[in-house]
Amino acid sequence: MPFRKKKNGDIDEDMASDLADDLGDGMTDADDDEDNVNLDDLPFNELPIEVQFKRMPKRPKSRRSWLSKLLIITLFLSPFCATAVAMIPVLDPETGWRLFHAGGPEATITVPGTERELQEEIARGVKDIQDRDRAAMEAANGANGQGPSAEDIAGNLDGVSDLIGTPGATDGTGDGAPTPEELAALIEEEGSFDEPIEPDPLRPAPLPGLDEEGSFGRIPRIGDDGTTPFEAYKRPFELPEGTPVVAVMLTGVGLNEERTDAAINDLPLNISLAISPYARDLQTVAREARAMGHEVFLELPMEPADFPLSDPGPRALLTSLSEGENLVRLEWLLARFPGYAGLVSRQGSKFGSLDSAIRPVIEFISRTGLMYVEGTGSGVASYGAQLAANDGTPNAISNVIIDDTPSRRHIDRRLAELVEIAKRNGVAVGIAQSYPVTIQRLRNWAFRLKRQGVVLVPVSAVSGQQVTPQSADEAEAARLEAEEREREVMAEQAEQEEALSEPADPAEPDEPANTIEN
Missing domain, CATH: 3.20.20.370 (Glycoside hydrolase/deacetylase)
Structure with a gap:
């Protein structure tokens, strides 16, 4: 609105009030504009942090990123996996043997004293027991349901002599092999081989007063x-x-x-x-x-x-x-x-x-x-x-x-x-x-x-x-003999140690030594 002046150069009062009102309205509009700022018109560095983060370009997931994460997970889990595999033979030896020896060559030759021979010995022992039980059952299931006769028992003892003794051996009387009746009586007296052993506990240990720190x-x-x-x-x-x-x-x-x-x-x-x-x-x-x-x-x-x-x-x-x-x-x-x-x-x-x-x-x-x-x-x-x-x-x-x-x-x-x-x-x-x-x-x-x-x-x-x-004299003589034997052993050990510590034989007089000049 144009200002009108009076002749004396002063502003009209009405015009001044209108100007004050316009100024107040302008300030209010500026505050409103400040609250309603368009973010698109502002530079990036003046934007709020949250808006800057949202407007930053996002990098797509690459193959290398996925591989790195997989590697980190693998390295973290590998000790646990290795421990679990190592514990298989401890927790289940049979499964551990099959796991670590699958496809290996089979042992076909038995070496005396090896674990394979021991297992074969056990198998033969089990077979002996089975033969004995089978013979006892056949004798018990004789004709007409009658108990086994002495002849049946003697005949069944042939295959199991190692369990109950050789029929042809003496039993301490010195008059040759026992008769079938005597063998039957011995079996009845001794009971069955398969009967479990009854415990006969001893006193719990330790007993008071029989130990010290x-x-x-x-x-x-x-x-x-x-x-x-x-x-x-x-x-x-x-x-x-x-x-x-x-x-x-x-x-x-x-x-x-x-x-x-x-x-x-x-x-x-x-x-x-x-x-x-x-x-x-x-x-x-x-x-x-x-x-x-x-x-x-x-x-x-x-x-x-x-x-x-x-x-x-x-x-x-x-x-x-x-x-x-x-x-x-x-x-x-x-x-x-x-x-x-x-x-x-x-x-x-x-x-x-x-x-x-x-x-x-x-x-x-x-x-x-x-x-x-x-x-x-x-x-x-x-x-x-x-x-x-x-x-x-x-x-x-x-x-x-x-x-x-x-x-x-x-x-x-x-x-x-x-x-x-x-x-x-x-x-x-x-x-x-x-x-x-x-x-x-x-x-x-x-x-x-x-x-x-x-x-x-x-x-x-x-x-x-x-x-x-021993008497005192015999004990003293034994002590002197043991001391003499000990001296001999120590001298022999000293000779062996000296022989091991000696350097190689020197060169013969007529042969030149191995030197730099030669």
């Missing part, structure tokens, strides 16, 4: 009233007078779960079990064995003559260690589990023959009140067993290694040899490993042992029956 846990000790762990934890048994006795100790118990269960539940209770210090869950194995009725021993690994070709394992007692270190290792072994009646040496042909090595160990065992069993199978009193006998420590020596060759026929021959030694000397001790074929043959052998005039007893029952204590 050691460097690695509780170790055995003689009680305040004089009770020894040997007397408290052994299987009670009274030796029969005038009857040969034989004792068997099964070693390596605890290393395999199936074999351990078979040894505890399938073997006669008078067979002693030696638990390996390297087994898993030793306390559970010892508790189950004692709950069944078996007395248990602890294996004592010691250095053999062909060490290190034959390795007794970690924490074994070695001649190269000092007396203190060997005693520390012994204390670690003694603290493995409670409830054992004694120790049985494992290997140890070298360690047990040196006076400076074995004497401190035997003295420590004597102070704990345990039994010491020589497990080398030599059949003669070793130096360690003689020291134990001289100290009044319960002791025994093994006469035969039953399964040094884990074959069915070899085991049967060794068991027959053990019976002959018992008849000749009055007592015999056998050592065996916990192989499946050994457990099966021991059960069969023990089933028919009574008819041979020999009684199966625990190893603790023959304590002190094999080694006679």
Whole structure:
């Protein structure tokens, strides 16, 4: 609107009010325009952050992007997948074998002493049992429903002689083979081979007052009233007078779960079990064995003559260690589990023959009140067993290694040899490993042992029956002899070490040496 002025140059009052109103309206419109700004008219850097983010160009998903994500996921899951595959053989050995050996060559040749031969021995043993059961059923289902006659029983015994004894062998009377009537009476008296063994539990271990705190846990000790762990934890048994006795100790118990269960539940209770210090869950194995009725021993690994070709394992007692270190290792072994009646040496042909090595160990065992069993199978009193006998420590020596060759026929021959030694000397001790074929043959052998005039007893029952204590003069002479033998062994070792450390032979005088100039 044009302003009109008066003549004197002043603005008309009406016009001034109109101008003020227009200015107010203009400011209001500016505020409204500011609130209703068109974002399309503004530059990008002045836009709000949210709008800028929405208007940024989006990059399409590329193949490389998907591959990178897949790689990250794969790297994250790979440790779990590898662990799962590695656990297959542990959780299911059969599936693990098929998974890792599928398409491999099949073994068609049986190597003596291998696992394949052991499985074949077990299969033959199972077949023998099936033949025996089949023969018994056929005899029981005789004509007219009558019981089997003596002739039928004698005829059915031909295929199962290894289970109940050879019909042509004597039964201890010395008058040839028993008659069919006598065989029938023996079978009726001994019962069925398949009958389960009834448990005869021993007292739970440990007993109060028979252990003390050691460097690695509780170790055995003689009680305040004089009770020894040997007397408290052994299987009670009274030796029969005038009857040969034989004792068997099964070693390596605890290393395999199936074999351990078979040894505890399938073997006669008078067979002693030696638990390996390297087994898993030793306390559970010892508790189950004692709950069944078996007395248990602890294996004592010691250095053999062909060490290190034959390795007794970690924490074994070695001649190269000092007396203190060997005693520390012994204390670690003694603290493995409670409830054992004694120790049985494992290997140890070298360690047990040196006076400076074995004497401190035997003295420590004597102070704990345990039994010491020589497990080398030599059949003669070793130096360690003689020291134990001289100290009044319960002791025994093994006469035969039953399964040094884990074959069915070899085991049967060794068991027959053990019976002959018992008849000749009055007592015999056998050592065996916990192989499946050994457990099966021991059960069969023990089933028919009574008819041979020999009684199966625990190893603790023959304590002190094999080694006679020496007099003071004899003990001193044996000590001097052991020291002389030890000096010879040490001199031989020094010569071998010197020969290995000598440099190569120098060149002959008439031959030039290999030098840079030549």
